[in-house]
Amino acid sequence: MENSPIAITGATGFLGRRLVRELLRRGRIVRGLHRAGSPVQAIAGPGVQLREARILDAGQMAWALSGCRAVIHCAAATDATREDINRALNVDAVSVLVRACRDAGVRRLVFLSTTCVTRPLRDSYSSTKLEGELIAAASGLDWTIFRPTMIYGRGSKEFETFLRALRWLPVTPLFGGGGKLIQPVAVWEAARAIALSLERPAALGRKYDLAGPHPIAMKDFARETARALGVRARFAPVPVGPAFHLTKVLGSVWEHPPINTDQVLAFAQDTVVDIEPARRDLDFDPPAYPEGLRRALSGE
Template identity: 30%
Template sequence: MSTSLVTVFGGSGFIGRHTVRALAKAGKRIRVAVRHPAKGFFLPPNGTVGQIAVVKCNALEADQVEAAVHGADAVINLAGVLHSSGENTFEAVHCDAAENIASAAKAAGARTLVHVSAIGADKDSDSAYAATKGEGEARVHEAFPEAAIVRPSLVFGPEDDFFNRFAAMARFAPALPLIGGGHTKFQPVFVGDVAAAIVELVRDPAPGGKVYELGGPNVYSFKELMELMLDAICRKRPLVPLPFALATIPAFVLQFLPKPLLTPDQVTLLKSDNVVTGANTLATLGIVPTSVEAEVPAYLWRFRPKGQYDDFVRDRVQA
């Protein structure tokens, strides 16, 4: 096993767990820095004994970040939020924590830093999510100029928040909303491909730091993704266009839920397409992207009506 140590912030999250698993397979020693170590209890069995350690760290606290990156050869930042909550605001996590991590990684002598941002990151965006992602990238670049910036489009995979959420909604809702008419374009990228890209950037950091935009093989409208999801769960639901201006009304109310279903900032985000436009992509890293059609039906089957659910399980067992 390689002795190189990689510190991963946000390793207990959706992309984080796949990245930790891929790093373990690549033979790295991994230190996962999380606010709540109990939430990372499932990670160590992905490696050999002692290969993966989970340590307590709030990335907003500079001294905790310094301790977490001590001795690290590489650092990966996957900490992010989709909505502000308490002290964990967009500004705090995407900008201040990102700067803490980049500065500490540089001071610790880390060879490389992979900072995960998002397509659409832009300091001048009307969306607070995208604007703070843009500001965070700038601060990371300042503190660690060689850092690789990774901007995924919508990420899909077994625990994703997009297909699973809408499939769960489709079980009970009589119709599904098409915010802004459902015309927004996405280039969904498989979580395993994002993890593979991050491992590749740790293994072979590009000199000078670059921005990588990660998307899948196809571009879909939001409406097409809803149709694909409904097809995968064998359900029919009317798709009802909801203009952006009208969508902000339910979003205003829903943002106050502990885990908001929709926020006004997400409505703003949906006004811009989320597709790859940059020069460095999965292909640059030698990764062939996985399609939505190849993966999504295999993890959404549990949302099918009882009859089709049984058929699906029987077909899989017989296959």
């Protein structure tokens, strides 16, 4: 059992790829679950077993999970605004996964949620992620739930879009003026804590916020990022209300819009969380921004 594979759904995504690397570094065998057409070349290699399965098909998922000792559930709709897409992937797929775990005899479930679930202003993404959490916590499995804030690092669609905006837009919009606080977390440290949770009994039945060590105002985050890139970015305040409605319209016609309602809502409210439980149980020690940014830009 000790050497049986650890399954990752969404293994080809931004966080999934980091988790594959982290688990291999720890000497684990990884079972990468993916859909047809996923960029599996990003994770293929020694120690990685690939299984294609449809995420809403409990039989295929149980087959893909068979023989694994744990599953880390990363697959999700992460940039959709449409309720039907969010519901299918962030709610229905969790129920299917729980059923598949039971059928395959996999007892350990690590569920990737988000700090957005605790914000007062929520959209379809954050509301459905909260529903997914409730399903995981009621599953009867040995669960751990992680709520990361915005995860930064090379390969994140959101982060790379932001870097491109700073580089190429004549003026980068700061919704609501950029005064709200965020606590971005480095992807490698998030992946390390998630992987370690599989070895720590204290993590069973617990929810952990994963975030950077200090809050930073959105506008300072933007300025620090531009400075680290060596670009002279200019910023302009844009009211949150119209931006939210515009992203809602964009998201209704575009499955993967360049900017979505969840990102706008991050500018409309503070995201400040407590990482002490993760420090205590999982040796979580994230770098501060912009130190972590410099490490990310230099390829960490």
